[in-house]
Amino acid sequence: MGVTPFHLVYGGETVISAEVGIEYDRVQQYDADNAERRQLEFDLVNETRAKAAAQLTTYRQRMRQRYNRWVIPRSFQVGDLVWRKVKLVGDVGKLEAPWAGSFKIVEKLRSGAYYLEDKDGR
Template sequence: MSFSLTYGAEAVIPVEVNLCSARVAGFASNENEELMAKELNLLEEHRDVATIRLAEYQQKLARRCNRAVRRREFAAGDLVLRKVVGNTRETSAGKLASTWEGPYRVTAIAEAVAYYLEDLEEKPLHRPWDVRNLKKFYQ
């Protein structure tokens, strides 16, 4: 961990080097070199500890974010609404435009989180849609 090697010791400003202060007078270069060599030997251990701490942090963050996730599953034949994304939104509609369009019918499951859709006139949409962009349509 380069931070601990760099900032782990007290810094001496250039003015103090010229003056005879307690820190400058008690400085032993041989002892300092030995301590720095020990720190270099522990560098891999410091990196491993930092990597483990980072992985723990990311796992805690993922658990916290995933708590609010609700799983949605659709079956073939369900009617769903599709979220209007920026490039398919009507440009003249303004900010009060609808954010959902449809209804569409689920025809097949592409993956665990993607579905093939068709409109009510049985015209299929070109690509599978992610479950995050769909919601159940209730009549």
């Protein structure tokens, strides 16, 4: 969009304290004409916000499509045997097995979550 988050919230760009002390161009050139331009910017801020929201929606859709193109959906049923990913904690070396198994699915809790029990019934 080419605008800052500050502009989207307040309708204009900020003047930082360093610019005020140095008499930056934006501070030196401020007059009544600038007040009129500021009012026009305030009138256009809703349009700028709408454009930013549309661009964000488009970006999210592209990211969702890119993600869904590479993800392979998997679904398991009660009774299936699966391996469980082991989280590396502490002194576990990088050459150790990243999976533990095999586990039997006892209950499907919610999408992608399962209650497991090992082969021995624990």
